[in-house]
Amino acid sequence: MKGIFPIDKFKGVTTPFYYYDTALLRDTLATINEEAGKYKNFSVHYAVKANANPKVLAIIRESGMGADCVSGGEIRAALKAGFPADKIVYAGVGKSDWEIELGLEHDIFCFNVESLPELEVINELAAAKGKVARVAFRINPNVGAHTHANITTGLAENKFGISMEEMDGVIELASRMEHVKFVGLHFHIGSQILDMGDFVALCNRVNELQEKLFQRHIIVEHINVGGGLGVDYEHPNRQAIPDFAAYFETYHKHLNLRPQQTLHFELGRSVVCQCGSLITRVLYVKQGTHKQFAIVDAGMTDLIRPALYQAYHKMENLSSDETAETYDVVGPICESSDVFGKAVDLNRCHRGDYIALRSAGAYGEIMASGYNCRTLPVGYMAEEFV
Ligand code: LLP
Numbered sequence: 001m002k003g004i005f006p007i008d009k010f011k012g013v014t015t016p017f018y019y020y021d022t023a024l025l026r027d028t029l030a031t032i033n034e035e036a037g038k039y040k041n042f043s044v045h046y047a048v049k050a051n052a053n054p055k056v057l058a059i060i061r062e063s064g065m066g067a068d069c070v071s072g073g074e075i076r077a078a079l080k081a082g083f084p085a086d087k088i089v090y091a092g093v094g095k096s097d098w099e100i101e102l103g104l105e106h107d108i109f110c111f112n113v114e115s116l117p118e119l120e121v122i123n124e125l126a127a128a129k130g131k132v133a134r135v136a137f138r139i140n141p142n143v144g145a146h147t148h149a150n151i152t153t154g155l156a157e158n159k160f161g162i163s164m165e166e167m168d169g170v171i172e173l174a175s176r177m178e179h180v181k182f183v184g185l186h187f188h189i190g191s192q193i194l195d196m197g198d199f200v201a202l203c204n205r206v207n208e209l210q211e212k213l214f215q216r217h218i219i220v221e222h223i224n225v226g227g228g229l230g231v232d233y234e235h236p237n238r239q240a241i242p243d244f245a246a247y248f249e250t251y252h253k254h255l256n257l258r259p260q261q262t263l264h265f266e267l268g269r270s271v272v273c274q275c276g277s278l279i280t281r282v283l284y285v286k287q288g289t290h291k292q293f294a295i296v297d298a299g300m301t302d303l304i305r306p307a308l309y310q311a312y313h314k315m316e317n318l319s320s321d322e323t324a325e326t327y328d329v330v331g332p333i334c335e336s337s338d339v340f341g342k343a344v345d346l347n348r349c350h351r352g353d354y355i356a357l358r359s360a361g362a363y364g365e366i367m368a369s370g371y372n373c374r375t376l377p378v379g380y381m382a383e384e385f386v
Helices: 022-036 054-062 072-080 097-105 116-128 164-176 196-215 244-254 269-275 305-309
Strands: 017-020 042-047 066-069 088-090 110-113 133-140 180-186 222-224 262-267 276-287 292-296 315-317 324-330 339-347 354-357 378-381
Touching (some): 022 042, 042 269, 054 072, 066 072, 072 088, 088 097, 110 116, 110 180, 110 222, 116 133, 116 164, 116 180, 180 196, 269 276, 315 339
Parallel strands (some): 042 066, 066 088, 088 110, 110 133, 133 180
Antiparallel strands (some): 017 276, 324 339
16 A cells, blocks of 8 residues: 555655655646636746745745745745745735835835835835835725634734725725835635635626726736635545646636736645655554554654644555554544544554555645754655655
């Protein structure tokens, strides 16, 4: 049961580690280019927050996408990977002065501004450098997405964005500032969204807003609808490449773009999720009173999603073909939440078996921590094993 994994080559490689199926990543990128390319004026940015492994970033940059960053560190990582500065957008509710200055120095494409005080600071810092910052306003569209409460971002009570009511005032103020140029509107309603109806709801809201602005003779250069397209965590092999055709078609059908306007996307999870797996080994099989535990050498420090969001990651025993048994799969961290899955059916486990936690390419390696003084997991590309 080794599936797509070259486990004979894993010998001697310290576990846990991330394994990236780069052929799948390249196929995914080609599909995105093909499907988005069907509509003129569609432009895709990769959300660096999902995975900033330099080798992964290099492959994504080769595909021609821009980069969506949420910190100075991400801007640096994107520039280092070769993303052109004029394809970098920078969002985030709490931009520090040095981060804004970094963006200004590199003349990035756009700052996605989330509050009035932030706009004022950008104007001041741009003035000090004798520059004009291109800004888009992140509007909170008050659209709920059918996803986990921790990763929905478009509702009114969220910390993100400027409310629809405040928008007029902010645009008015921006028009009087000399060192900012208002070029776009930005939205993002949440992540891991599989119901296209949620994106339709966003399109309707954007259309209403555009109509309102149009009455004031305002037509922005671009609309940015964020990311959010989900993946199939239950069946990573069945639909390894998300349905980008349906995704882009939804926006094409429902969002009324004005002539000359471009539509920007910030996709993270759907780009990298299925190509990555966390590879770990069984340390001990422990018999409890009512259940048995497979204790593995990866923990919540390597993949925090199950502990943080009760997220499901499919697990496979790559070393065993024996009849399946039921295990609680747990890590070595001193926290009761360090559990990858309860009552998981795995081919009978033995010490040393390789276990793959699938669909871990997004928000996996990048969210790793050094808690318990653990070493960060290394990420390897498939071609490093040939
Ligand atoms: N744009 C903005 C403004 C965002 O906040 C996000 C994600 C994206 C784009 C990319 O969204 P995606 O296409 O990946 O859904 N750590 C969580 C996910 C947090 C998402 C944060 N924002 C997880 O592991 O599920």
